Amino acid sequence: MKVTCLTFNPFQENTYLLHDDSKECVVVDPGCYEKHEQEELKQYIEAQGLRVVKLLNTHCHIDHVLGNHFVAQAYNVALEIHQDDLQTLRAVPAYAPAYGFPMYQEELPASHLKEGDTVKFGTTELQVLFTPGHAPGHVVFYNAKEKICIGGDVLFQNSIGRTDLPGGDFNTLIQSIRTKLFTLPEEVTVYPGHGPETTIGHEKKYNPFLR
Structure with a gap:
């Protein structure tokens, strides 16, 4: 599996292909x-001659969903999110103009992801891990074969996701990291929603929030 990162919008959000x-x-x-x-x-x-077959959200804060409608329409794919983040997604139209996105177009999910699901495309399989705390329905996508985790806003290089937004909870986030991410092999590369990639081993050793 190849991971391509394109960084968009004023929040410098990492979009992954x-x-x-x-x-x-x-x-x-x-x-x-x-x-x-x-x-x-x-x-x-x-x-690259790619064929888009799926559209996934790790969670539904505004910076991660701004292109959902465009991708869904351009490539005829249906959005998939965790059920617990539907309220987060439905809140976006109300505050999008205040954040400078007056032309935001809502895209609602056609199906829901849950803990233990396997997302399959091509010859690749991704395991869905439920990791709330930053957002109530946050998930990450883990490729065990190649030791890659698409981590959204749970764990960053030497930092963690913020927990002061609606539905956020610090203790829940720390629990998610310790029980879901820190149980993965140390060599797993984590591709976060903002900033550079890191590894589980590095964060276990150096992350000041998790010592």
Whole structure:
């Protein structure tokens, strides 16, 4: 599985394209709002000859869902989220204009992800892990074979996701990290929703929030 990161919007959100030799592609957390951002995503997909087959959200804060409608319409794919984050998603239209996104278009999920689900595309399998705390319905996607975790806003390089937004809870987040992420092999690479990738081993050793 190849991981391509495109960083969009003023929140500098990491949008991930997951693809393998089959050329099937999964878009995770599309943050592309402006036309030129949508074009960048589209051009990369076309240049690589990819076929988008799934649209996934780790969670539904505004910076991670701005491009959901564009991707769903452009590639005829249905959004998949965890049921517990539907309220988070439904709240976005009310506050999007105040955040500078007056043209936000809502895309609602057609199906829901849950702990233990396997997301399959091409020759790749991703395990869904339920990791609330930053958002009530947060999930991460783990490729055990290649030791890759698409982590959303749970764990960052030397930091953790914020817990002061509606539905956030510090103790729940720490519990998610310790029981779901820190039980993964230390060599697992975590691709977060913002900033550079890190590893489980590095965060166990150096993350000041988790010592």
